[in-house]
Amino acid sequence: MATTKLHLTERETAARFLPREMTYDEVTRDVSEQILTKRVGRVWWIFFAISILGTGLMLASIAWLFIEGIGIWGINTSNIWGFAIANYVWWIGIGNAGTLISSMLLLTRQKWRSSINRFAEAMTLFAASIAGLFPILHLGRPYYFFWLVPYPSTMDLWPQWRSPLVWDLFAIASYLIFSILFWYTGVIPDLATMRDRARTTTGRVLYGAFALGWTGSARDWARYEKYYKAMAALGVPLVCSVHSVVGLDFAAGLAPGWQETIFPPYFVVGAMFSGFAMVVTLAIAIRWGFGLRHLITDNHLDLMGKILLMGSLIMGISYATEWFMSWYGGSDADRSVVSFEFTGPYAPWYWLMLFGNVLAPQLLWFRTARINTAILIFVAIMINVGMWLERILIVAVTPSHDQLPSQWRLYSPTIWDWSLFIGTLGFFLFMFLCFVRLVPVVSMHEVKQLAHERRSA
């Protein structure tokens, strides 16, 4: 451990996360010129082409689903949820992390967030909007999803408010709108910078329209700060509620392996964990692709690695608690589900999940591993795979091994399950690649504030 101190002064923080003194102009240029003058490289185009293929695959899978119905998936009479709900939980987990990370770090005055919060929040928006698709698609007749919305219909029907699935709709919809407002408010001052630096009329008009005439006056900044911090304070409980509701989708029933009071907090931690792993992956990609090593430093990676490690420990404890409670609770069905996890036909996936979520992150005890991009990205991707397997297994294990042995049936995905999932990955990549070419990936005004503190403190 090189330097670990619990409380750093503002100046020390600024010095660690902004390795050299940067003028305000340098910060502005480093971030904005990436978009305004630099041409995209071949790597970007290759990934962009892949992402377009993925988006096409997603659209084709959705179209085929609308034509043929959910019979194209591997679901059966026991496994009624399958990939759709597992992918939903995985994506919304990633989609929760950006806002959670950004607002928690803001409230705890972790100034280093300014280098990562912008793209972490963008990641949130894209992942959450993809997540919102799945519960709609998994309905037998997806075009009637609006029946979940309370409106005075001619059928005189109202939603069943006691159902976690209705809670889900409200949680996701509120969360999505909230995240858009939070992200957009933070980006307004930077869009104004882009407006003032843009060299083309199109650039000036577009950035000018989205910057909403921001002048940077003291009164505007005062209101901005009030709103932004209040949003952060609302964001943390909101995120916790959203993913708790996802946990309740499972826990509110009576199925063994699902009906556990640990589910809501365990889902929230899992969301933060997988989302942070995605942030690390994207941070490494952005700092490499844009040459922003001086803004996203080794110390950033070091800290994010520590948070991943902490997440993996909590996940490990949660798994152990589940095993212990199903043994201690004494219910045959619960015990049988746990032994099914370890020894049944899904066991290899279960072991791989434990490796990705619990074992691989233990490398991050060492600083050398945390600042080594190759190791860190390996661990981050293992966590994403592990968390995805966890979601799949949660959705598949219990229905495959429920209370009634006559109902035991295995789940295996079809090509359309895979194509929709891979398609959404491509769509995520597509939106993210567009984002990095249009919006400053690092919050310029916050980094300038950090530079100011470094100079003056």
Place this chain on the structure above:
Amino acid sequence: MSERDLMAEFTQPEPLMEAIRAARAEGYVRLEAYTPFSIEEMPKALGLKPSRLRVVMFVGGVIGAVAGYGLQHWSAVSAYPINTGGRPLASWPAFLIVTFEIAVLFAAVAGFAALIIRTGLTELSNPVFATRGFERVTQDRFFLRVDAKDPKFDPVETRAFLERLSPVAVNVVPT
């Protein structure tokens, strides 16, 4: 010639803060500062009244909570009552989650609306943008504006006063 606001330009936040202090000591009251990033001490230095934006958010949240809970209660108890084994229709604990989500949503939207309206962000253009050199306010320059309507304002004297604060430039705001 009608009197026009003056704008002093600085390269660093510290001289701007100095200038604000000096201007207020001199008796100027209609001042405005423009900066590329938020400066913590600024509202105090300018003597701004604290913004009531959070009051708006709170009211929005309360309205959202009442409306959300009310909708659930009404539809579950009177509009579409479902008797499940004689369980109470007004099952309030189950209604609290949606109530909370809607409260947060309303607070966020109300606050955003207040922010947009109060900062005049619906006007995409602003006379200050025409001030020479002002495009650097979003990049690396710090500005102090003295309103021509200030009782102490005098085109010549105010300009001389601002020049003494060693800015990089003093320009008029074309209105």
